[in-house]
Amino acid sequence: MKTLSIAPEQLLTILLGKPVALEIDYTGLLLLAAEKNKHINLPSEMAGGIVYIDNRQITFVSLVHPFKVSTHFDIFKTDDSLIHREPYNWFGPQSLVIEKKLKDFSMTYDGPLNKGGNIPRGFIPDNIAEPVILSDKYWQDYTTFVNDPDHSFAEKIKPMFKQQ
Structure with a gap:
């Protein structure tokens, strides 16, 4: 797929x-990536999403799982096998719905808890747990591309679902 590096903002x-x-x-279609930068709390050299461009109009198509992309000044080719579309846009309202489903389930759950005081994974319905696990994995990998010299950004990213 053709790729363009742009400012992380x-x-x-x-x-x-x-x-x-x-x-x-x-x-x-165009894969967009954050260009190499040193701005604190912003991603650098990271593939971010797929857009459709027509007549300079941009339509967001899909978030992609973060992976390293070297900065280029023009459009360049990226190996399609590296591109994994996310089933949800973790930056959008879908993520809020997923978080709310887990919270609502947790508030009504009255079953056993594990040693850490959490609901055992086996008691959480797949339609609630699996999107949360995907979100946690996305954010864990995203933080590896963020310029975060004191690790304060990564410390703010707490997994919603704790597997134990």
Whole structure:
């Protein structure tokens, strides 16, 4: 897939579903990546999402699982086998719905707890637990691309589902 490195602020704005102007004459699907940077708490050299561009209009298509992408100044090719689309946009409202389902389930659960005081995985329905596990994995991998010299960003990313 063709890839374009952009400023991390632009990438995050797109992932949040807000409009961004990219001065690029291109039509088609495009993988967007955060360019190499040293800005604190922002990703660097990370693939982020797929968009469709037509007539400089950008339509967000899919979040991708973070992976390393070297910065280039023009559009370049990325091996398609590296691109894994996320089933949900963890930056969007879908993630809030997933969190709420787990919270609602936890508040009504009255079964056994494990040694850590958590609901054992086997008692959480798959339709609730599996999206949460995917979200936790996404954010764990995302933090590895964030410029975080004092680890304060990573410390704020707490898993919603604790497997024990």
